[in-house]
Amino acid sequence: MSKDFILEIGTEPLPARFLAPVLEQLSAKMRAVLRENRLAYEKAQVLGTPRRLAVILTGVADRSAALSREVQGPPARLLKDESGGFTPQAEGFARKQGIKPEDLATVSTPKGEFLLARIHDPGEAASKIFARILPELITSLEFAKSLEWEPTRLRFGRPIRSLVALYGKSVIPLKLAGVRSGRTIFGPQRSALIKEAGEYAGKLKNLLVLADPEERRQVLTRLLETAVKQTGGKLDQEGGLLEETVFMTEHPVPVVGHFRLEFLALPAPLLKMVLKKQLKFFPLLGPGGLLPSFVGVRDGVSEGQAQVREGYERVLTARLSDAAFFLERDRKTSLQSKLPLLKRVTYQNKLGSMADKAGRVEALTGRIVGRLTAADFPVNEDSAGRIAALAYADLVCETVKEFPELQGLMAGWYARQDGLDERIALGLEEFYFPVGPRSPIPTTIEGAVASLAAKIDSLAAHFAVGNAPTSSADPFALRRQALGALRIVLEKQLPLDMEEMLSAALAGVRESLPLSPEDEKRILADLSDFLWGRAEGLFAEKDFSADEIRSVREGGLRHLPNAFRRLSAIHSVRRDPDFEPLAAVFKRAANILKQAVAKKEVIAQDGPQRSVLTEPAEIELFDCLEHVSGSVEQHLAEARFEEGLKEVVTLKPKLDAFFDKVMVMAEDRNLRAQRLALLSRLVRLITRIADLSEIQGPEKSSAQPVIVNR
Amino acid sequence: MLTFQEIILGLQRFWAKQGCLLIQPYDMEKGAGTFNPATFFGALGPKPTAVAYVEPSRRPGDGRYGDNPNRLGKYYQFQVLIKPAPAGIVPLYVRSLKALGLDPKKHDLRWMEDDWESPTLGASGVGWEVWLDGMEITQFTYFQQMGSLPVFPVSVEITYGLERIAMYLQKKSSVYDLAYDDKTTYGDLFHEAERQFSTYHFEAADAAMLSRHFEDCEKEGERLAALKLPLPAYDCVVRVSHLFNALEARGAVSVTERAQYIARVRGLAKKVMNLYLELEAAKEAAHV
Numbered sequence: 002m003s004k005d006f007i008l009e010i011g012t013e014p015l016p017a018r019f020l021a022p023v024l025e026q027l028s029a030k031m032r033a034v035l036r037e038n039r040l041a042y043e044k045a046q047v048l049g050t051p052r053r054l055a056v057i058l059t060g061v062a063d064r065s066a067a068l069s070r071e072v073q074g075p076p077a078r079l080l081k082d083e084s085g086g087f088t089p090q091a092e093g094f095a096r097k098q099g100i101k102p103e104d105l106a107t108v109s110t111p112k113g114e115f116l117l118a119r120i121h122d123p124g125e126a127a128s129k130i131f132a133r134i135l136p137e138l139i140t141s142l143e144f145a146k147s148l149e150w151e152p153t154r155l156r157f158g159r160p161i162r163s164l165v166a167l168y169g170k171s172v173i174p175l176k177l178a179g180v181r182s183g184r185t186i187f188g189p190q191r192s193a194l195i196k197e198a199g200e201y202a203g204k205l206k207n208l209l210v211l212a213d214p215e216e217r218r219q220v221l222t223r224l225l226e227t228a229v230k231q232t233g234g235k236l237d238q239e240g241g242l243l244e245e246t247v248f249m250t251e252h253p254v255p256v257v258g259h260f261r262l263e264f265l266a267l268p269a270p271l272l273k274m275v276l277k278k279q280l281k282f283f284p285l286l287g288p289g290g291l292l293p294s295f296v297g298v299r300d301g302v303s304e305g306q307a308q309v310r311e312g313y314e315r316v317l318t319a320r321l322s323d324a325a326f327f328l329e330r331d332r333k334t335s336l337q338s339k340l341p342l343l344k345r346v347t348y349q350n351k352l353g354s355m356a357d358k359a360g361r362v363e364a365l366t367g368r369i370v371g372r373l374t375a376a377d378f379p380v381n382e383d384s385a386g387r388i389a390a391l392a393y394a395d396l397v398c399e400t401v402k403e404f405p406e407l408q409g410l411m412a413g414w415y416a417r418q419d420g421l422d423e424r425i426a427l428g429l430e431e432f433y434f435p436v437g438p439r440s441p442i443p444t445t446i447e448g449a450v451a452s453l454a455a456k457i458d459s460l461a462a463h464f465a466v467g468n469a470p471t472s473s474a475d476p477f478a479l480r481r482q483a484l485g486a487l488r489i490v491l492e493k494q495l496p497l498d499m500e501e502m503l504s505a506a507l508a509g510v511r512e513s514l515p516l517s518p519e520d521e522k523r524i525l526a527d528l529s530d531f532l533w534g535r536a537e538g539l540f541a542e543k544d545f546s547a548d549e550i551r552s553v554r555e556g557g558l559r560h561l562p563n564a565f566r567r568l569s570a571i572h573s574v575r576r577d578p579d580f581e582p583l584a585a586v587f588k589r590a591a592n593i594l595k596q597a598v599a600k601k602e603v604i605a606q607d608g609p610q611r612s613v614l615t616e617p618a619e620i621e622l623f624d625c626l627e628h629v630s631g632s633v634e635q636h637l638a639e640a641r642f643e644e645g646l647k648e649v650v651t652l653k654p655k656l657d658a659f660f661d662k663v664m665v666m667a668e669d670r671n672l673r674a675q676r677l678a679l680l681s682r683l684v685r686l687i688t689r690i691a692d693l694s695e696i697q698g699p700e701k702s703s704a705q706p707v708i709v710n711r
Numbered sequence: 712m713l714t715f716q717e718i719i720l721g722l723q724r725f726w727a728k729q730g731c732l733l734i735q736p737y738d739m740e741k742g743a744g745t746f747n748p749a750t751f752f753g754a755l756g757p758k759p760t761a762v763a764y765v766e767p768s769r770r771p772g773d774g775r776y777g778d779n780p781n782r783l784g785k786y787y788q789f790q791v792l793i794k795p796a797p798a799g800i801v802p803l804y805v806r807s808l809k810a811l812g813l814d815p816k817k818h819d820l821r822w823m824e825d826d827w828e829s830p831t832l833g834a835s836g837v838g839w840e841v842w843l844d845g846m847e848i849t850q851f852t853y854f855q856q857m858g859s860l861p862v863f864p865v866s867v868e869i870t871y872g873l874e875r876i877a878m879y880l881q882k883k884s885s886v887y888d889l890a891y892d893d894k895t896t897y898g899d900l901f902h903e904a905e906r907q908f909s910t911y912h913f914e915a916a917d918a919a920m921l922s923r924h925f926e927d928c929e930k931e932g933e934r935l936a937a938l939k940l941p942l943p944a945y946d947c948v949v950r951v952s953h954l955f956n957a958l959e960a961r962g963a964v965s966v967t968e969r970a971q972y973i974a975r976v977r978g979l980a981k982k983v984m985n986l987y988l989e990l991e992a993a994k995e996a997a998h999v
Contacts, residue, residue, distance in 0.1 A: 013801050014839060016824030051822070146826070148837035150796055150853050150865050159837075160853070162798065179798065190816060249821070256819075280845050297819075297845065305817030312818070312844025315884060319781050326779060345965065 003043070004169030005198035006058040006131065010139060011163030011187055014051040017248035019144050019158045024049045024214070026142055031056050034134045039066040040127060048212035050251040052187070054142075055212060057201060061168065064124040072098055077107040077114035091116060131173045135166060139177060151179050163187060167198040189251060189301055209302060210251045221246060221253045225283070225296060228255040234285035234292040242277055249281070250300040258282075258314045259294045264321045267328065268414045274404045275320050282317070327399035335419045336394040336412065346396055351466045353513050355393045358458065361509040363389040365454035368505050369497060373450070376496045380446050381424070388428035388451040391416065395429075409433040428452075435485050442489050449489045454506075456486040457499075460532070461506035464524050465514055469531065483535040490561045491539070499558040503528045533558060540565070545572055552691040563640055570642035571691050574650065583653045584696035586660060587687060590680045591694045593665055597677050603670065608678030613671065618662040619679065622655040626683055637689055646690050652683070715877045715891040718811060719765055722789050722871065725810040726763035729803065731791060734764045739946065740953040743768050744790030744870055745829060748945060753792050754854050754866040755984060756991050761793045765873070769953065771960035774909035777902045780885035784908050785901070789871040796853060796867035804851065804869055808843075811880065819844050827852040827868075831952050831976040833859040836868065848875050858981040918963035925954040925972075932979045941987040948980045 015023075028047040035042060035058075043060030074094040082088050087095075087102040095102040098118035108117040144158035151160070155178040164182040166173035175182035184195045188208025195201055202212070211217045221243070229236050246253060264272065269291055276282040282295040297313045343356035352358070366389035370382045395401045395412035413430025417423070428448030432455070435442050443449040459482050463469065470479050490497055504525055511521065533554060540550045545568050552571060557564040574580055597604065614620050629648050636645035665676045687693055713721065727733050737747040744750060744766035753760040766788045774784025797803065805815055821842040827850060828835040836852035850870040854862050874897070877889045887898030932947030955972045958964050964972060 014822035018824070146837065148853055148855055148865075149861075149863070151798070152795070152864065154863070160798075162801070282845075299819030299844075300821060301819065302816065305814075308817055309819050309844050311882075312846060312879065315879075315882070316845040318884065323779070323781060345962075347969075350970070 003041075003060040003062050004127075006042070006061045006127075006168050007055065007165065007195070007198040007201040008135060009053050009055040009163070009165040009186060009201070010161055011053050011165070012051075012157070012161055013159045015054075015159050017051065017245050020049050020051070020214070020248040021244075023054060023142055023144060023158065027054055027056060027138075030138055030141060031058075034138055038130050038134065039068065039124070040064075040130055041066065046213075049214060049248075050210060050212055050217075051249060052251055053210075053212065055201070057198070059199075061127055063127050065127070065130060067124045068122045070120055070122075071108075072118045072120065073108060073110075074098075074105070074116035074118060077116055080105065080107070080116060094118065128168045128171060128173055131166065131168055132175065135173065135175055136177055153178055165195060165201075167195060167201075170197040211253075212251075214247055217250065217253060218243070218247045221250075221255075221298065224253065224255050225298075228257050228296055229285065232257060232285055232292060232294045234287045234294060236296065237273065237277075237284040237286050237291075240277055242281065242283060246281065246298050250298060252301060253298045254301060254303050254306075256297045256299055256306060256310050256313060257294060258297060258310045258317065260314065260317055260321060262293050264325070265291060265293055267321065267324060268411070270407055270410045271324055271328070271400060271404065272321070274407060275324055276317070278404070278406075279320055280313070280317060282313070324400065324403070327403060331398040331400055331411075331415065332418055336391050336415050336421075337419070339394045339397050340390070342397040343393055346393075349462060349466060349468075351514055352462050352510065355396055357513055358462075359390065359393045361458050361462075361506070362392065362451065362455045364509055365389075365458055365502070365506055366451050369450050369454055369495075369502065372497055372501075373495065378446075378496060380450060384422065384424045384428065384445075385447040385450045387421070387425050388432065388447055389454060391425070391429060392432045392451060392455065424448075435488060438484065442485070442492050446493060449493050449495075453486055453489045453495075456482040456489075457502050457506045458509065460486070460528060461503060461524075462510050464528050464531070465507060465510045465516060469527060479531075480535065483532050484539065487532070487536050487539055487561065491565060494562045496560060496562065499532060499561060500525075500529055501559075503532070529558060536561065536564070540568060548695050548697045549575075549691075552693060552695040554695075555688060555692050563642070566640055567642045567690055570646045571696070573643055574646045575696075577647070577650055579650050579653045581696065581698060583650055583656070584693040585698070586653070586656050587684070588694040589660065590656070591684050591692075594677065594680055594684060597666075602677060603674040604681050605671075605674040605678040608675045609682060610675060613675045614679070615672065616663045618655075618658045619676065622652070622659045622683075623679060625652055625655045626679070626686075630682075630686060633686060642690050649687055649690065656683070712890070713811060713877075713880050714893065715873065715889050715897060717892075718873060718877055718880065719787075719789065721810050722807065723763065725807045726791055729761070731761045731763040731793070734762050736764060736766050737949075739949050740769045741766070741949050742770055742952065742956055743829075744788040745832070745834070745868065746949050746952065747790065748942065750790065750792045750868065751832070751857075751945065751984075752942075752987060754794060754857055754862055754868075756988055757864065758991075759794055759864075760866075763789070763791045766790050769956070771908075771912035771957050774905060774912055774960070776909040777887070777905035780887065783874070783886060783901075784905055784912065787873045789873050791869040792866055794866035795864035800867050800869075801851075804841075804849070811876065813843070813880075821845075822851075823847075825850065830973050831955070832857065832948075832980050833977045843876075843879055846875055846879055848872055848879065858977075858984040860984075912957060912960040913962075916957060916961045918958060918961045921954050921958050921961065922963065925951055925958065928954065929975060929979060932983070936979075936982050936986055939986060939990065941983050941990060944979075944983045944986070948976065948983055951979065952976050 024047050028045065032045060041062040042058045046057045048055040048057065075090045079088050079090045091105060092102050094116060095105055095118065098120055100118055100120060106117040106119055107114050140155060147156040147158055149156055161178045161180055163185065164175055164177060164180050165184055165186055166175050166182040167184060172182055172184055185192050186195060186204060188210050191208055193204045193208055195204055205212050211220060225236055272291060273284050276284045276295055282297045285292040285294045285296065299309050343359055344354045346355040348355045348358040363386060366385050370380050370385050373380045391412065395408055395415060398411055401408050401411050409432045410430055412432065413426045416426035416429050424445055424447060428443060428445055428451060431443040431448050432452050434452060443452050460479055463477050463479055468477055490499065507521060507525060536557065537550050549568055549571050553564045553567045609623060611620065611623050614623060629652060633645045633648050636648065663676065665680065667673045667676065723733050734749050747764065747766055749762045749764065753762060767785060768788050769785045771784055773782050775782045808815065822839040823842055825840040826835065826837050835856045836854045838852035840847045841849040841851055848871065852868045854866045854868060856862060874886050874889065878886060881889055883889055887896065887902050889897035891897050891900055928947045928950045932944045935944035935947065955976060
């Protein structure tokens, strides 16, 4: 007859962030180990609060399923030796299969006679299986961080203080970390005895424990809605506080509190940070912004609500007064006048202070602005420079020391207090944008440029000191920074040579960290590959295929917006039936050139010259190329790559004929040099759009994924 | 309503009943109760221990000239250290709050993940901040490492923030308004000291002298360690640690120096710790 089963691991309070992952493990591992042991059950449910991890199984069979199987062993002649005793081989085989040697059978196969072990596993009693599997199951659970606390030195997320393991009415005997399994569960105030597994869920409720996270979420959501109604506001749930609260409580009870109106004068992000991060309170939003109210969630019952509310309000008042005090101190001096203090803030051990970093970012910003201005790209030099110069000033502000997440936001706020131009304030506020892969980049071009400079400097600086990300670790979030830089360049359409900018950034870094020319060359190559690797990821997300992306690698970083246009051009022209064959012929031309260069063949510097060419096919190609070049050049100059590429495709028949009729490596040296020059001109022209030799034939093109995580 | 001194008396009575020795504060400036030798040495090695004490804690950089109602340059911790950590320590702690008249049923008692760490002692542990209706009143830690090495058996350290608890119990929003006893406030006793010591640490301290003292104490510690005198050498650890805090508050520690100072204190602490364990092991061996 089937019965229910319950396991409860009672712990000291587990951190909220541990719960979801460990419950998932518990569920997966329990199911796997039951399957392995052929123990049938109807339903498995995993429950968890900070104080307990539990599994309820319903309808567990009383035995595991019986199983018969046959295992073939060594040749049958090895059963006994000359004296009639079992051979070591036969004994070994039998032992391994868990049977006696006299029970071995034989089987004939086309390959001869072999020993056969017939194994019958009659199944095992469920309670025995549980006693066997549970200790390993429990000790195999992993946590982001674990500790030791008792003599057996077991490691767990927090100390285990009780164990309940029941199959039907009987306790499964376990002993772990000095704790013996029993039938007592502990609630926040009282404990209860579980006579049989099926009672567990009900008894927990009696103890005021909502053990099912999903149920807790629903209850909490409903209670919050009711609580919020009386305030007329809306709950600010941003940042995962609801989820955290679900995993922070066994029985959540909302408490609505209020704070003094004057605190609404604090910057909203600061106010929210105090509420959410310091105190885990939900802010309330009204039509005009934050309301002077909040909802805290206590764990327990609703006894003494007024007292808890008063406590919450007093703590909040103290924290907000602190924040106001910090803000007041920060405002005593302007952002500008805080800059000298940056000398005392470390950026990176080998790379000096944040003042050094700010200096480099400012210089790089100037360089970027210069390049943009030269390309007639409108940008206000003064504003961009000011943003770069002031960007780190808030790092020495008390508010940012207290809440590092507010960096940038506070600089923008203080800038407005200092009466700085809104363009500068906004640029400061958005200096660390984009914060996520889908979140916005800085609004203004000036803010974008300063932010870009900072990101490029971070990449160069960290690569220079050997902090390049590895496949498993990226402690300085350089992937994110690279992605941010690329998004800024692409979304703002900046005509910037990123190779040049990386090199300029590294030159700045070199002032505090001497680098040999070889080192510098290697670091630059690494940086360029790394940045391109991120660009590949971005492009792949926009559904360009790997070969298309490779074809624009050459010169890609020197003008990213054009690289994107070149990609789009290939992607679209690719559908032309002549395109992929053209790519194949292009590859042939490029290979011939490569080999010629390797053999130190002369390529006519002045060529190709029509008068020297002899065959009609090559003269036709020459004429056609002559004709097409002009308009392709025109298209390229205006970044109309698709039109350019379409023109190139018209060369295809002439190029086919050329390879059909003409032998490039002619006997005559002069002629050979001219023919090579003709191919060279062709290849150079096309390569300005894409290196078509990277384009795969139709069957392979989609089979090569881009490797995004390099 | 319990006065500040009644809170101390209550905790002392409670933990004495649990078998803790009520030792007295260590007579040196230090940043936290953990620096008391009863905890530093108590947490090392196999010998069981159970102590409770009040510890004046000095944090020169936290001084606010007596202007901030919540921050102090010097305050009082009530510290409990028990090795090995008893199985029922969490409920026991909750009972200690009941001894202060707090009924956990009527409050929100929350255990927030907070893993304590002391870079100068190379020490770290796993545990919580305990929140009482949102106010952090206790740091609760299972020691895992000292001098960057695992400690075994594991000690539990409970550090009550006395001012915070008193502010809660007395419903005061400024620490200076706390009733120390029936007639005297915390402000009567310490406000002027907060003002003067803030001026001293932020403006008047002789940084050159502090820096010289740091050097001298560090050398002395090394010398005493070489003479196999870990207890006096440990005094030097406590002293250099405080001198570093004072130098930092005075703004006399540059970016690059900071990490070096911390490494120097930790280096000396580690030496003293190893020496102590070595001598204890030798003593143990001699007994057998």
